[in-house]
Amino acid sequence: MGKENAARKNQATVLNMDESKENKQIIDKGWNMELFGKSDARVVNGARRSPFHIITAEEELELIKEIESIGAATINIYGDNLFCFNDTRAKGTGYIDDLDIIIVRGNVFPDLISGSVHPRDIMSSRAVLAHEYYGHRRHRGTRLPAGCWQDEFRASRIAAEYTPNLTDEEIMHLALDAIERKRESGVVVNMDKFMRRIIYGYQS
């Protein structure tokens, strides 16, 4: 209990972000789910570029620019690098709660050769970084198991709404990914105001 509180306090200190009512509702829905065991890395999946693609120094510089552009911190709560490139501690790009690090591997890049139109396959590297940082890191220590649809839905949904400086296309891909996560798990998709505005372009 005490440990969890400390972790949450840390999280609040590090991730200084407004919690809107809507955001809170999404989080609460997550917390109300059945409680599961501790999670491992939250790894990106889908038909993206291979995680075994080694990110080059040039690509790393571009990714660092993208990280800066979304206003992400680069040092974690332990004083280490938050973004770890080509790190093999996870099978692909993903967030590791315990270490407070985001592993960035080759699958951070979309696979534009396969011809997939799935938002998870074609979203930009910056959208993926937003999903990891604003989506997963924001909920560090969550009781939802890594990879469950609620955890992934929430990550993309919140990243779509709260990440600064994303393009309209990146916001759309994250929103669509959130919907897909829900749909794929057989859950009826009820879109909230934000989602309707993003997907259909209208206000109410």
Ligand SMILES: [Zn+2]
């Ligand atoms: Zn994820």
